[in-house]
Amino acid sequence: MNNNKGLIVCISGPSGAGKGTVLGKVAERFPEMGSSISVTTRAPRGEEQDGVEYYFRTKEQFEAMIESGEILEYDTYVGNYYGTPRAHIENLCESGTDCLVDLTVKGSIALKDHFGDNALTIFLMPPSLEVLEERLRNRGTETEEKIRQRLAQARGEMKSKDRFDNIVINDKLEDAVNEVIELIENKKR
Numbered sequence: 001m002n003n004n005k006g007l008i009v010c011i012s013g014p015s016g017a018g019k020g021t022v023l024g025k026v027a028e029r030f031p032e033m034g035s036s037i038s039v040t041t042r043a044p045r046g047e048e049q050d051g052v053e054y055y056f057r058t059k060e061q062f063e064a065m066i067e068s069g070e071i072l073e074y075d076t077y078v079g080n081y082y083g084t085p086r087a088h089i090e091n092l093c094e095s096g097t098d099c100l101v102d103l104t105v106k107g108s109i110a111l112k113d114h115f116g117d118n119a120l121t122i123f124l125m126p127p128s129l130e131v132l133e134e135r136l137r138n139r140g141t142e143t144e145e146k147i148r149q150r151l152a153q154a155r156g157e158m159k160s161k162d163r164f165d166n167i168v169i170n171d172k173l174e175d176a177v178n179e180v181i182e183l184i185e186n187k188k189r
């Protein structure tokens with residue numbers, strides 16, 4: 001990568017693979033990195049606020065945004081839409097600001113198609129599906145039905161891991177974080 005554009009780092013992996021924690025640590029290491037606030041039709045959880053964690057919209061509003069081209073990529077996940085607003089992430093890339101995003105597999109593949117060599121896709125794998133299930137249950141934030149749906153989604157997502165630029169196994173958190181940091185640094189060299 002040798003242009004003046006920003007690098008769009010896309011991280012995917014089954015829910016419960018520790019994605020959120022790894023992303024938080026990676027973001028700490030690169031404080032200058034930008035981020036993209038996604039649009040979703042799911043309801044806010046806990047203290048989540050509109051415009052902070054997500055833009056919370058109705059299905060009708062979301063579909064109007066797809067129609068108008070405001071959404072660069074989108075996917076459905078456990079019954080809801082999630083999508084990346086086009087303008088902000090394109091501006092980040094054009095203005096040379098790197099950006100870190102957490103997306104479904106389909107989302108990362110779409111951003112790779114769109115940004116090409118200015119995107120780096122990383123698939124974060126849990127050590128096993130059993131560990132994944134245990135982590136999801138220990139989180140205690142989801143109903144049994146939601147856990148089941150997330151596990152089904154995870155099984156499907158694992159099949160696409162080879163379409164990513166890199167695969168990182170999140171066995172020990174610190175090792176996974178360091179691996180992701182190294183991949184980003186190498187890409188930017």
Ligand code: 5GP
Nearest residue numbers: 038039074075077082083084102103104107
């Ligand atoms: P959660 O409901 O736990 O906040 O997010 C569920 C999933 O949606 C996560 O695995 C996350 O990667 C994915 N996601 C969040 N925002 C986007 C987005 O803009 N596009 C796509 N494709 N996936 C997203």
